[in-house]
Amino acid sequence: MTLLQDTAHAKINLYLHMTGRRPDGYHLLDSLAVFAGAADEVRIAEKSDRFSLSIEGRFGAGLEADDSNLVLRAARALQAHAGKNDPYHLTLEKNLPVASGIGGGSADAACTLRLLGELWNIDEADLIAIAEPLGADVPVCVQQKPNRMEGIGEILTVAPAMPNGGILLINPGLAVSTPDIFRSFAAMGGIIERPAPVFPARWTSMSDLVEMLSLTANDLQAPAIHHAPSIGKVLDTLDMQKECLMARMSGSGATCFGLFPTPDAARNAEIELSKEAAHLGWWTWAGPLLQD
Ligand SMILES: C[C@@](CO)(OP(=O)(O)O)[C@H](O)COP(=O)(O)OP(=O)(O)OC[C@H]1O[C@@H](n2ccc(N)nc2=O)[C@H](O)[C@@H]1O
């Protein structure tokens, strides 16, 4: 029996600029993080003598249901914070590709915090504080709303709502290593000095949003293509789709996204390339951006 369930949406970095480096070597960044309809699901079932996890779904086989899983790490961190002895059996339906630049693990951790926070009556601000040590992308995933991320992701500023546009995600079926991509970024020249993007009070259409994004970049895209040239092919394929306004990689890759004027335009493009995607073993998802 399911007591509570929630969806853990894919995080998309619409742009990702590296702005500096901390003394510990971590890169400081500036990013507009938004969320797509594509999601994992976390369910809380019956009480148990300790937190435990079952994993199902298309990408479940790539993960262990042990203490390394971010769902259990988040549950235990919140349990310690709340001083609760109230463990449950949890189920993760893993629909998002793993280690793919769309923060699926971070979204799962944040989703677990929201669910247990609801059961145990814990404020969102406390959940965000507990999220931070679990990973740089976990705080933004607690709210699942458009946010500007700075610092290494812990400094969040609410961004204007997304227009009612569409997004097509493609993952070429390879996991890229985030540390390798950051290392290559540094080796290929590192930080680029540039003015910080300025957001308007609101975006009226996808074209309006894309106009601002055209002045930005994902600084990890070139190093990722260097490691995995198939990312370049994914970007070319997205660019060739009718009505695709722009194509870019998210996070440290390898998932890339195309932006479209409407969710239907993105779905039509997904259908258009479905044969090629099936042939190449690509994962695809098309639909709306979460708006706020
Ligand atoms: C690039 C981003 C953008 O949202 O997304 P993903 O690709 O993970 O989705 C994140 O900043 C990913 O942050 P996070 O998920 O914490 O990265 P991790 O895998 O823990 O980092 C692995 C390694 O990459 C390097 N690293 C990571 C983050 C950062 N801001 N600077 C770094 O230099 C460090 O060497 C670190 O040890």
Ligand SMILES: Nc1ncnc2c1ncn2[C@@H]1O[C@H](COP(=O)(O)OP(=O)(O)O)[C@@H](O)[C@H]1O
């Ligand atoms: N529930 C989870 N879902 C995905 N990855 C997880 C999970 N728990 C732990 N991990 C580990 O976290 C790492 C990052 O995963 P993920 O969030 O999918 O990456 P990315 O942010 O690049 O999309 C993976 O290498 C994986 O082994």
